[in-house]
Amino acid sequence: MAKLRGTGMAAVNYPTGMNLGGDPSQALVHATTSGSFNVVLAATDLGQGLKTVVAQIAAETLGVGYDQIVVQTADTDTGPHDMGTFASRGTHRVGNAVKAAAAEARDSVLQLASEELEAAVTDLELDGAGNVRVVGSPDKTLAIADLASRAQFQYGRTIAGRGVWMKPKSTVDPDTGAMDPDSTQAYACTVADVEVDTETGMVSVLRIRSAYEVGRQMNPALVHGQIVGGAWMAVSHALYETTEPYYPLRDHRPHDFAEYLMPGPADAPEIESVVLEVPSSNGPYGAKGVGEMTANSPIPAIVNAIHDAIGVRIDTLPVTPEAILRALDAKAAAAAAEGTA
Amino acid sequence: MGSSVVAFELGEREVEVLVAPLTTLQAVLRTQLGQTSVKDGCRQGGCGSCTVLVDGEPVLSCLLPVEDIAGRRVTTLESLTPVDGLHPVQRAFLERNGFQCGYCTPGMEMLAAAFLKRHPEPSRDEIVDILSGNVCRCTGYEPIVDAIAAAAEAGR
């Protein structure tokens, strides 16, 4: 009886967007008369930070500070159509729609600025702090806040934009399966370190170390949140969770959190990660989706690490202590049989 | 048995509620006293999202008949939140992204606030230990532990 350690790896990719496309998102952006901007969406933030990310995308595109953006979501009377938050589509599709809407609003700002500054639009730049200026002439500058006010009250013009982004819906060839399922793919490679107690069958995941390639991080702290939360959920999927412990028998189904087992805070592994950015061809500022992928690669990495630790491959999830002990028994029986053969 | 009146302290004020027998503290706080920071995750004592303090001690309000806290002091996150600004625990959770969907957050913060009052210099293991009755599905717990450790650090 011993505690044996092992290391295992896995490499995966994950698609961005509703499979086969046909999942559009729209966004509206308009300036208030004080030069802040409202982004109006029907998209839903699940807690992963979509509202924050789209505010960043809008601020970036408009050349204003993050604090100048207000995002209003999830009211069908005001927010234009959005397909929903799933399939790692939020940052990509909603982000693209917001970027397009913000770009249209930005273009109205630049048009007005070009008239007031008597410069070509192409000679103007945004300083990222809410000002428009003529390239090379820092004194020829206007505040977007002032432009927005004058647009409404002096010129009677809108500073607003509409955006939509859609990957057109496509079909699957029924015979070959030929299809165009996704907009882009993100990648992950995970190395898991585990310790298996051969007496109890318990598996501790000691460390999960991963590299993720996500196109572009809109907000590194929020990406990190998905990495850590996803890794925990993967440990849970690999070792703990099931609604049918003896699937396909429906006995012993859980009614509550006491019966639906998940790792607690003391069972959480050390998590280390590095994030690569190789901008995608079609995401906003090169983003790819990341929210689902982070819960995938640790699962087989853990199962492979268990094999490294105790020499058994377990092909059924979750890998419970019972599964470990039965596998060890089978391995010992096989070795004994060989010994007598 | 008919309904009865139960009087207790909620934060700094005295309250009275009329309740049917075995009404839980959770139900009273949420539906009669507007304390919706007290979450309703399971009503089975399994998730900890209903955690409040009774005389400074964390309890699962979904399992507590309100008659049992007559005359005692109940603290919810609403009681803890200043009118302006944030409680140090809240500031730490905000700065460390100790939340994603936010549903477990009030329970986590109530636990943390009570704990840090009694153990202002906890080890990381001690922090992990107090969280064992509160479930988070989003964060993987690490940011919550980080936030509580940061709140302890800020309090020094």
Place this chain on the structure above:
Amino acid sequence: MTAGLHVVGQSVERSDGVGFVTGRAAYTADLTFPGMLHLRMVRSPLHHARVRGVDLSGAERVKGFVRALTHEDVPHNVYTILGLIGVEPEEEFVLAVDRVRYMGEPVVAILAETEAAAIEAAAAVRLDLEELPAVFDMEQALAPGAPVVTHWGSNTFIYEGDTKRKVRLGDVEAGFRDADHVIEHVYRTSPIEHAPIEATGCIAVPEPNGRFTVYTNTQAIYFSLDNTSIILQLQPNRLRFIGGMVGGGFGGKVDVIVEPLATLGAMKTGRPVRYVYTRTEEMQVSSTRSAEIITIRDGIMADGSIVARKVTALVDCGAYSRQTPYAITKLAANAAGPYRIPNVWIDAYCVYTNRTPTSAMRGFGVTWVTFAHEVQMDRIAELVGLDPWTVRFRNAHRNGDLKPHRKIVADATLIETMQAAAELVGTELPADLRAMTSAPRTAAEGGR
């Protein structure tokens, strides 16, 4: 125009963070409206049964009972989730008519003045059920003579006239013949619950102008509105859906289960109706991730390259297929992994059993097949005497390669991502692997 990025790429504080850390953020079940009624569902206690009758007399006697909703009250009593994205047939009923197909299937909705009255009245409803044989095992469900789950007579979803979603590239049998080794392994997984800390729920409120506002924690607000409008045969613009505060989704709040009935209740009573799952309902009745049985047969050369891969996936959609047919197409697109394999055959089946219907969950269609193909890769490594890194690098796809579903690889970074992971953990890769990139293969490298 703007030099560099000034906000994108920054770890700015969450714009909604203060609401969460103060507990001021209002979730669906935190809302309350004057005159609000509570909905509790009467559900099938059996796995599979004929519904001969429903006796509401006990419920009607409960103090606080307002009314019941049965299938007769539902204008278009069919869930149309996939119909909205063009996948047929419609097969699931909002409220059961003459058959129940899983334990927990909704039969009668009870509306009452208080939660306690709703619970008591729901418990007093008597369902007259004739039990039918049930099937829980996918392989049994596919065998002749199995109890038939669907109302249209099959235990597999039909894809364009076939019982499976197919991918066919090259000639796998020729690949197996040419291979130095052929291995086959079966991977099995279990159903899994999303278990968000906040249960699924909504409140439907009649508005003075004849519209209905539905406060909901759905992940997909227009999806929910459109489904509700079809089920209730209401013009969509008579509905207003408000959401955006979700206490955990993970794919479990996309199925549009509570909004249609709550709204119907509001229509029938003129009062707000609250329908929020209990934790037990969330655990037992809300959709799960499917269990799957994934068989991978590989033809492998001595150098570890995979020349042929055949994947057979059985996906247990439960009693109703909901979004699983869509996921199976996604599974077929991803089952062979991020590898360049010249011959690929994938058969993916959506199999009905008498269990809780399954639906979207984080990694829908992909999570389980990535488990399978990555454990298989390690088996391949062991078989040919290579370490796990090398076998993956050797097979890794690159830009310009052909995927099994015939899309050309683009935006690929598998190689670079593995290199970064190796560096992170201090694994020294040999020079040839360190030099690899995802750039399109040259002709000499076998490029297209």
